[in-house]
Amino acid sequence: MTLLEGRTLFREQLSRLYQTQEIDFYYKFLLEHVLSRNPIQLALNPNERLDKQEISNIKRALNQLIKYTPLQYITGEAFFRDLKLRVSPKVLIPRPETEELVDWILKEYQGLQSKKIRVLDLGTGSGCIAIALAKEQKQFLVSALDIDPEIISLAKENALNNKATIEFRLGDMTQLPSTKEQFDILVSNPPYVMQSEKKQMKTNVLNYEPHQALFVPEDDPLLFYRCILDYAEDHLVLNGSLFFEINPLLVQELNDLIRLYSYRVSERMDIFGKVRMLRLQKI
Numbered sequence: 001m002t003l004l005e006g007r008t009l010f011r012e013q014l015s016r017l018y019q020t021q022e023i024d025f026y027y028k029f030l031l032e033h034v035l036s037r038n039p040i041q042l043a044l045n046p047n048e049r050l051d052k053q054e055i056s057n058i059k060r061a062l063n064q065l066i067k068y069t070p071l072q073y074i075t076g077e078a079f080f081r082d083l084k085l086r087v088s089p090k091v092l093i094p095r096p097e098t099e100e101l102v103d104w105i106l107k108e109y110q111g112l113q114s115k116k117i118r119v120l121d122l123g124t125g126s127g128c129i130a131i132a133l134a135k136e137q138k139q140f141l142v143s144a145l146d147i148d149p150e151i152i153s154l155a156k157e158n159a160l161n162n163k164a165t166i167e168f169r170l171g172d173m174t175q176l177p178s179t180k181e182q183f184d185i186l187v188s189n190p191p192y193v194m195q196s197e198k199k200q201m202k203t204n205v206l207n208y209e210p211h212q213a214l215f216v217p218e219d220d221p222l223l224f225y226r227c228i229l230d231y232a233e234d235h236l237v238l239n240g241s242l243f244f245e246i247n248p249l250l251v252q253e254l255n256d257l258i259r260l261y262s263y264r265v266s267e268r269m270d271i272f273g274k275v276r277m278l279r280l281q282k283i
């Protein structure tokens, strides 16, 4: 099979599922990221042959695309701000909305001189938030927690590959131990999708991304926020901030919950114009 024949195969097999432009993009992307070939060769040398192993790898990727596997899980890598991160189906594929949350935090804390700021990222997954914060603001001392040892080791690998220093810890957000530790910032993109939203979700998310990271119990959709707010009572300094990614459908309920504590609240919309982020400053 030649490079060009590979593309023809992709177009034939995927034409009912995706637009031609999208199919061509996938093909080139997979040539580069699964076969480590320069996709320009498709134009320069369309008759170049793929060897046996390459053909089997590209066909495997094609079959995954037919089943709507997200590209990031096929290649095992995702991009977040300027980071390249390894991802597995145990962790969410980092979203652009989450990049905006990081952006907000960095803007609020820019120009720090010598004061160290202690940050804890709860439910770190791939480590995207923690790693970006540690890399982009040298005054941040970042810790990150997740419930699954395999996720922690993936996040550790991502931190190492991106030369970020993070203190990782294994733990359950809903059972955080009480210690003497104090943080200046708690940040989290916890699970927040309700079961009732399943109908509107795309197959590539619903069938492949970890439900543990997406869904909340139907009878207690704010569970994770409440646990973090309780933890913040004793572990967040006065004037410290909580930064949350949130479900736009739960803004009202969240505000009702937050009123039980003592915070100044600001909201931010994502690029799609939905209220997606909150900052709570402890007063």
Ligand code: GLN
Residues within 6 Å of the ligand: 092, 095, 097, 189, 190, 191, 192, 193, 205, 213, 214, 215, 245
């Ligand atoms: N933003 C993700 C989605 O829409 C959900 C992330 C989360 O639950 N924290 O699929």
